[in-house]
Amino acid sequence: MAFLPQQAILELGDAFYDPVHAARFPKQILRFRNDRAAASLGLDGLSDTEWLAYFAGFEPLAGSLEQPLALRYHGHQFRVYNPEIGDGRGFLFAQMTDSAGRLMDLGTKGSGQTPYSRFGDGRLTLKGGVREILATEMLEALGVNTSRSFSLVETGEELHRGDEPSPTRSAVLVRLSHGHIRIGTFQRLAHLGETEAMAKLAAYVLRHYYDEEPGEDAPARLLSHVVARTARLAAQYMAAGFVHGVLNSDNINVTGESFDYGPWRFTPTWAPRFTAAYFDHAGLYAYARQPEAIYWDAAQLATSLSLIAEENALVTALDGFPEAYHRESATAILWRLGVVPRDPEQDRALAQSVEQVLAATDTPTDRFYFDSFGGKLPERYGEPFAALREQLTAYAPRKPRQHPYWSDSEPCSMLIDEVEAIWAQIAEKDDWSALDAKVAAIRRMGEALV
Template sequence: MAFSPQQAILELGDAFYDPVHPARFPKQILRFRNDRAAASVGLDGLSDTEWLAHFARFEPLPGSLEQPLAQRYHGHQFRVYNPEIGDGRGFLFAQMTDDQGRLMDLGTKGSGQTPHSRFGDGRLTLKGGVREILATEMLEALGVETSRTFSLVETGEELHRGDEPSPTRSSVLVRLSHGHIRIGTFQRLAHFGETEAIAKLTAYVLRHYYGEEAGDNAPTRLLAHVVARTARLAAQYMAAGFVHGVLNSDNINVTGESFDYGPWRFAPIWAPRFTAAYFDHAGLYAYARQPEAIYWDAAQLASALSLVAPEDSLVAALDGFPDAYHRESATAILWRLGVLPRDPEQDRALAQTVEQTLAATDSPIDLFYFDVFGGVLPTSYGEPFAQLRAQLAPYRPRKPRDHPYWSDPEPCAMLIDEVEAIWARIAEQDDWSILHAKVAAIRRMGEALKA
């Protein structure tokens, strides 16, 4: 498709963001360019030289934003309100329309300091960039609504971090996202009592991300949309066996798209207390607590919107989260099982049996879904799977197991040992072939799974 630049964010005005200048980096080594994502917004025809000009030096894309914008927001971090955050090492670089007609953002990570950096250097470690590539590629393949890693450029600086060996290599990352408006964006406005700005932001989100004009009951309608989308996201995380690690309200996009990957992990088994962040000592964002955490964040949006909408209507919209989550959980699990839906009650019961059986047997999540894709359990799955086998019997496959992927000896997975091994080859030998081979393997799995 042809590149279709947009400037929608400028409708909000400068009270919502700060114009900033990108850092200047001593080196610009292109390590990853996502031509598949670029094709969806008409940028796949850029040469590598042009790519570096736009996504390492941040020369404006014609017709889009003339200057990068660091967005303002607050948020609860591990349920403690923090009014001193915002885009501290990233900015909104450009907006455009994708091949589905959606408004998309190109946002950065590691692009330099902003007014919200506080004591940070505004940079991103190269390892952090590599990990974000792996997270987004794997989640996209597993059917999770996620931002996509668009570009990774090594920048030649030595960074010092207290939680990993230092100095370490640096990078700047660009992500393609369906918006960067967060629950924390609304929280900031509520914190200052800016009701007119809340109404303005509500209208912007409804218009550009939900295809509606504000009109009557706009805040309640917005909350209902966000509840539905975030319930879907929570369900997709669980079906993917994914733990985000930091589900703070400033990390929840009002489009329900997952983004901003720090200490993520995939759980090897259905272990409720499995955590991704070493600093999550209480297990607040543990694997099985993610739906609760995302619901809690949605409640913070309801609280912010209560300045401009009746509380009872907001409570009613928020109360839709549990049912939406259970519906979406059935949809996500049936998708991974490779079977077509039959009846909402039966589908929900099947999804519950899958989770209960995986938890009770400590079965590897990725291997189970690999083996059972299409709805037939191998005979190696014995008596503990008897109920699941019976419930699966009437389901029809949503696609045949005719892709070469299904003849592999084991599933494509993304557990922490492999993540560290990929990084070690880069850190020790500057060998990027293992990363690119893994991305190719993940995309091959995605082809086998997709409808």
């Protein structure tokens, strides 16, 4: 397809962002380019030289934004409100329309300091970039609505970090997202009492991300959409066995797209208290608490929108979250089981049985879904799985197990030991073959699942 540039964000005006300049890096070493994602934008034909000029040098893409923009937002961080955040080491670089007709953003991480950097250096460790590639590739393959790692360029600086061996190598990441408007973007306007700006932002989101025109009921409609999308995201996290780690309100996109991967993990088993962030001492964002956390963030959007909307309509919209979550949870689990949905009540019962038996038996999550894909649970899964096996007999397979992936001896997983092993080869030997091989294996699994 042809590249279709956009400048939609400029409709909001300069009260929503600050023009910034990208850092200049001593080196530009291309480590990852996502040509599959680039093809959806008409950018897959770029040479490596052109790629580096745009996604490390940040020359403007013709017809898109003339200058990068650091977006303004606030947010609750571990339930504590923080009005001193915003794009501190990234910016919105470009907007365009993708092959599905959606407005898309190319945003950065590690591209230099902005007015919101505070005491940070605005940089990204190379390890952080590698980890984001692995997270987004795995989540995309597992059917989770996620941003996509678009480009990773090593930048030649030595960074010092207090929570990992230093000095360490640096990088700049470009991610492809369906918008960068966060719940925290609305919270900032509510905090400042900016009524007109709030209405403008609600109209922007409805128009560009939900294909609806605003009206008197715009805030409640917007909240209903966000509730539905974020409930789906929570359900997809649980079915994928994924723990985001930092589900603060500034990390929740109003399109329901997962993004910004710091201390993420995949759970080896269905472990409710499993956490990803070493600093999450209270387990606020533990695996099984993620739906609660995302609901809490959606409630902060409702609170913010009360600046311009009647409270009862917002409460009604927010109250839709639990039912939406249970419905989406069944959909996500049945998708991983590889079976065709039948009846909402039966589907929900099946999904609950899966969660209960996985939790009770400490069964490896990825192994279970690998073995049961298509609805046939092997006999070696003994008595604890008998009732679930009976439930599955009523379900037809979504697709046959014909892809070569299903003949593998082990499922494709992404546990922390493998993440660290992939990074060790890069850190110690500058050997990128393990990362390349893992991305290929993940995409192969994705082909088998869809």
